[in-house]
Amino acid sequence: xxxxxxxxxxxxxxxxxxxxxxxxxxxxxxxxxxxxxxxxxxxxxxxxxxxxxxxxxxxxxxxxxxxxxxxxxxxxxxxxxxxxxxxxxxxxxxxxxxxxxxxxxxxxxxxxxxxxxxxxxxxxxxxxxxxxxxxxxxxxxxxxxxxxxxxxxxxxxxxxxxxxxxxxxxxxxxxxxxxxxxxxxxxxxxxxxxxxxxxxxxxxxxxxxxxxxxxxxxxxxxx
Ligand SMILES: NC(=O)c1ccc[n+]([C@@H]2O[C@H](COP(=O)([O-])OP(=O)(O)OC[C@H]3O[C@@H](n4cnc5c(N)ncnc54)[C@H](OP(=O)(O)O)[C@@H]3O)[C@@H](O)[C@H]2O)c1
Numbered sequence: 001x002x003x004x005x006x007x008x009x010x011x012x013x014x015x016x017x018x019x020x021x022x023x024x025x026x027x028x029x030x031x032x033x034x035x036x037x038x039x040x041x042x043x044x045x046x047x048x049x050x051x052x053x054x055x056x057x058x059x060x061x062x063x064x065x066x067x068x069x070x071x072x073x074x075x076x077x078x079x080x081x082x083x084x085x086x087x088x089x090x091x092x093x094x095x096x097x098x099x100x101x102x103x104x105x106x107x108x109x110x111x112x113x114x115x116x117x118x119x120x121x122x123x124x125x126x127x128x129x130x131x132x133x134x135x136x137x138x139x140x141x142x143x144x145x146x147x148x149x150x151x152x153x154x155x156x157x158x159x160x161x162x163x164x165x166x167x168x169x170x171x172x173x174x175x176x177x178x179x180x181x182x183x184x185x186x187x188x189x190x191x192x193x194x195x196x197x198x199x200x201x202x203x204x205x206x207x208x209x210x211x212x213x214x215x216x217x218x219x220x221x222x223x
Pocket of ligand 1: 027
């Protein structure tokens with residue numbers, strides 16, 4: 001499944017030197033202001049931002065743009081059972097600029113659908129499994145006219161995208177800390193591949209550094 005069959009997916013994350021995207025207590029404060037500006041610039045170029053439910057529960061992000069004028073975009077959350085708190089920022093902060101889509105499964109039986117729809121949240125259903133079927137979801141989103149998505153984590157959702165080989169590009173900021181901790185979330189969590197040769201290989205296309213931060217850009221290398 002590549003171009004023309006799915007939106008173009010850019011994974012964006014800030015991580016420590018040891019590959020953690022939050023501390024063991026969930027502290028996610030890795031980016032400095034310049035990095036946030038660059039991430040917000042990148043947000044202004046896509047049709048949608050996507051995150052997993054874990055990121056909403058832990059960080060309650062607004063997923064907006066603070067630094068630039070822009071036309072807005074969709075905020076997409078994968079939440080198989082529609083269990084997000086209805087007072088989350090992603091639902092209540094500026095919905096007229098950033099309409100929110102929550103992606104669930106076809107077997108989801110939550111009784112609170114109306115509560116979300118009354119806040120103009122669109123509920124999509126993809127797949128009959130326990131988790132959202134991301135391949136099906138990609139087709140649904142493409143058919144809605146969403147051609148590009150900035151995937152902003154967390155580690156569990158990043159793994160599903162890597163596992164299904166859905167990522168086209170990555171923009172990674174390496175912040176100058178080592179934080180350690182096996183409970184601290186890594187850039188990619190999940191089951192993992194057994195062998196290096198099974199891993200997804202990416203081609204480094206740009207490297208920048210400033211103030212002890214390193215910014216890396218990769219594209220998926222399929223050969
Ligand atoms: N530094 C950074 O750039 C950055 C960026 C984003 C997040 N973070 C950090 O990442 C942490 C959150 O990561 P996380 O791994 O706990 O959660 P996550 O990846 O944000 O969300 C995972 C959840 O999404 C739902 N989901 C539904 N369908 C899925 C599918 N097909 N594949 C995977 N997930 C699916 C599942 O919950 P259900 O089963 O309930 O549906 C799953 O538990 C936070 O600490 C946050 O601060 C850091």
